[in-house]
Amino acid sequence: MRLRLRQFRPRTGPHEHRIVQPRQSLRHTSLTAPEPIGLLLGDHDGLNRLAGLFSFAAYSRHTIVHIPLRDGVPPDEGFGERVDLVLAHHTLGLRTSKWPELRRKLVNGPPLTVRTDEARTARDAASWRERWEHADFRDELRHATHARTFFLFGSRDVFAETAMGFARAAGWGPRQKRVVKGHSVLMSSLPTLVQAPGGGHPLEVLICFKPYPPYAHFKRPGR
Incomplete structure (x- = not known):
């Protein structure tokens, strides 16, 4: 997949950071943070581009x-406050408290075009799934919510697995029966979010496909 991005290199003190954003917004995609259940609602374009962005990450x-998601078209269903999404490797050491300062500096970034390797992503996702049931498995998505932003910290393989989940949702979501009437359809969820100690309802982010209105324009593939 070819991704059209913008690239920024803001500094905090002596440190320079490389940050990228989609050049065009994911207009019909939204996210609410898990409290304890979050909802990521997207059309084919949004879910497909999220697959590419997770693969790039x-x-x-x-x-x-x-990935700015707060300023798109407000969804007509769901719950909770909408948030943006940030992806970073856990080894990068990004501190969520520094994010508002970095975000203010994301201005006039030059264009950047990159390509993702779907075959490589699929191989690394398969490697993650092979290890998932092992007793010592620890390759999970750490997360935090701060400054109206949901942060996901992970490794190459768990980001690859998440990319494949979005790709499946983008590909199969339009084929579900109820979507022709504008209904959302649950397709997947973010894999293995780290859970807080003490029990309680597990944290989840549900991934749903939903075409954007007016729904008369939408036709299921093959019809």
Whole structure:
């Protein structure tokens, strides 16, 4: 997949950060943070581009991927406050408290075009799934919510697995029966979010496909 991005290199003190954003917004995609259940609602374009952005994040250990999702078209269903999404490798050491300062500096970034390798992403996702049931498995998505932003910190393989989940949702979501009437359809969820100690309802982010209105324009593939 070819991704059209903007690249920024803001500084905090002596440190320079590389941050990328989609050049065009994911207009019909939204996210609410898990409290304890979050909802990521997207059309084919949004879910497909999220698959590409997670794939890019998987192989960009020194890059922060910022996906603004608060300013799109407000969804007509769901719950909770909408948030943006940030992806970063857990080894990068990004502190969420520094994010508002970095976000203010994301101005006039030059264009950047990158390509993702779907075959490589699929191989690394398969490697993650092979290890998932092992007793010592620890390759999970750490997360935090701060400054109206949901942060996901992970490794190459778990980001690759998440990319594949979005790709499946983008591909199969339009084929579900109820979507022709404008209904959302649950397709997946973010894999293995780290859970807070003490029990309680597990944290989840549900991934749903939903075409954007007017629904008369939408036709299921093959019809």
